[in-house]
Amino acid sequence: MKYLLLMTFSGSGLLVGYLCWEKLLGKSLTQCMKYRALMIVMLVYVMPWAGLREGYRSIFGPFWRMGAIAAAKGIVNAADIKTEESVYQTEEYQLWMLVLAIWFAIAIGIMLVRIARYIAKRNALHALAIECGDKDLEKAMACVRESCQYKCKPEVAWTRVDNETFTLGILKPIIFLQKKYDKKELYWILKHEMTHIVRKDLLVKLFLEFVCCLHWFNPFIYLLEQKIRFLCETSCDEFVIKGCTEEECRVYMALLDENKGGNKLRIPFSSALKDSDEEIEKRIALMKGRRNIKHREKIIAIGVFGLLVFLDSLTALAYPKVYHVKNAVTEAAEDSLGGGNFWINDCTEDGYGIFSDTILYDEQFVGDDDQIYPTDFSNETKVCSLHVKMPGVVQMHVKDGAAGCIIEIYEASRCAKCGMVWKGELLYKVRKDLCVHQTVSVE
Numbered sequence: 001m002k003y004l005l006l007m008t009f010s011g012s013g014l015l016v017g018y019l020c021w022e023k024l025l026g027k028s029l030t031q032c033m034k035y036r037a038l039m040i041v042m043l044v045y046v047m048p049w050a051g052l053r054e055g056y057r058s059i060f061g062p063f064w065r066m067g068a069i070a071a072a073k074g075i076v077n078a079a080d081i082k083t084e085e086s087v088y089q090t091e092e093y094q095l096w097m098l099v100l101a102i103w104f105a106i107a108i109g110i111m112l113v114r115i116a117r118y119i120a121k122r123n124a125l126h127a128l129a130i131e132c133g134d135k136d137l138e139k140a141m142a143c144v145r146e147s148c149q150y151k152c153k154p155e156v157a158w159t160r161v162d163n164e165t166f167t168l169g170i171l172k173p174i175i176f177l178q179k180k181y182d183k184k185e186l187y188w189i190l191k192h193e194m195t196h197i198v199r200k201d202l203l204v205k206l207f208l209e210f211v212c213c214l215h216w217f218n219p220f221i222y223l224l225e226q227k228i229r230f231l232c233e234t235s236c237d238e239f240v241i242k243g244c245t246e247e248e249c250r251v252y253m254a255l256l257d258e259n260k261g262g263n264k265l266r267i268p269f270s271s272a273l274k275d276s277d278e279e280i281e282k283r284i285a286l287m288k289g290r291r292n293i294k295h296r297e298k299i300i301a302i303g304v305f306g307l308l309v310f311l312d313s314l315t316a317l318a319y320p321k322v323y324h325v326k327n328a329v330t331e332a333a334e335d336s337l338g339g340g341n342f343w344i345n346d347c348t349e350d351g352y353g354i355f356s357d358t359i360l361y362d363e364q365f366v367g368d369d370d371q372i373y374p375t376d377f378s379n380e381t382k383v384c385s386l387h388v389k390m391p392g393v394v395q396m397h398v399k400d401g402a403a404g405c406i407i408e409i410y411e412a413s414r415c416a417k418c419g420m421v422w423k424g425e426l427l428y429k430v431r432k433d434l435c436v437h438q439t440v441s442v443e
Contacts, residue, residue, distance in 0.1 A: 006049075006319060007046065008221075010049060011224075012218060027297075028293055033298065034235070035228070039228075042207065042224065107216055111213040130158040137156060140186045144190045156190075159178060170206060260277045360439065362396070365393070368391055384417050387420060389422070395407055404433045411424035
């Protein structure tokens with residue numbers, strides 16, 4: 001659940017950054033650059049930055065460790081622990097699981113409704129389609145493939161609508177050609193639709209549907225959907241008229257202008273030549289106002305967006321650390337029913353620390369070889385200039401004021417030469433109802 005919340009937060013944060021980037025550097029951006037940038041934003045919504053957590057910890061290590069030592073309080077939460085089977089589920093953990101179940105139930109419901117609508121419309125359109133008998137079709141198709149170096153050769157059918165052209169199908173795309181068009185417009189209609197096919201825009205829209213369903217509660221996701229759908233068409237327009245003469249551009253813009261009005265099928269998982277009248281006017285205005293952007297301007301704009309992505313990726317530090325605990329030695333305290341936490345009694349694995357029930361000192365270092373040493377947190381330059389560090393954990397033994405005790409286990413390392421110990425992040429705590437440890441004080 002925490003991962004989903006952090007993904008929706010980081011995705012929305014990057015979208016806000018994109019809007020500022022578009023506003024400030026709009027004159028240095030092409031429609032294709034904007035479209036690709038929004039595809040990155042879309043990916044951030046479904047790809048958590050958690051994998052970068054350890055890398056950023058190593059980069060910002062000194063600052064991270066100082067904060068960890070100062071704020072190392074509390075007991076490991078049940079939701080942050082992964083075991084071989086199931087773990088003890090606290091009330092807090094069960095509440096998060098309930099919210100997660102509701103979240104996914106609504107997301108799956110929305111997706112099923114959209115898929116059902118798509119299948120119904122697709123079947124109806126296939127049933128009403130007419131075999132294309134245009135004798136100029138093959139010639140126009142060959143011309144598009146040659147001029148654009150497209151290898152695909154999709155099936156083409158006529159629709160029963162005068163000015164509605166669209167493409168359906170991701171694996172086997174079919175271009176549904178509008179019923180009425182001039183002979184000179186056929187080339188541009190096919191070029192537009194085949195550009196969508198070659199760029200895999202239908203796959204992008206399918207993935208966008210998944211992202212919208214997953215983050216259905218987030219208002220920013222609908223803004224993202226609107227912008228991607230519009231930029232999908234404007235970037236396609238930009239690609240279609242690239243390298244064309246002014247006369248050819250006028251023919252293409254006239255084609256778009258003629259496609260205003262008419263039916264609005266609103267077919268999901270598809271690409272269409274036409275759009276709403278207002279958006280078609282915006283597309284035509286963008287083509288009329290196009291300018292040559294210098295290579296240097298593009299590099300600066302890409303660099304600024306890359307910086308925004310980097311800053312957004314710092315949310316990786318907010319992802320919770322997952323503790324892997326041996327199921328065979330994991331026990332839950334019965335008295336934690338109302339507390340939202342549980343205690344770990346014994347040991348952990350996979351580099352997350354070693355717990356030894358042998359307590360010789362109130363503060364002791366336990367190495368990977370199970371050897372126990374008293375700790376020394378003195379100045380690291382005091383004894384030797386070149387330390388040879390060995391990994392392990394530091395165990396802090398504290399009486400709880402009654403008959404029990406609490407043992408805090410920290411990440412740590414120790415110099416094999418001088419005995420200097422470096423204490424890192426708190427891993428977990430162990431609570432003993434009855435303390436049987438006889439410790440030795442170290443002066």
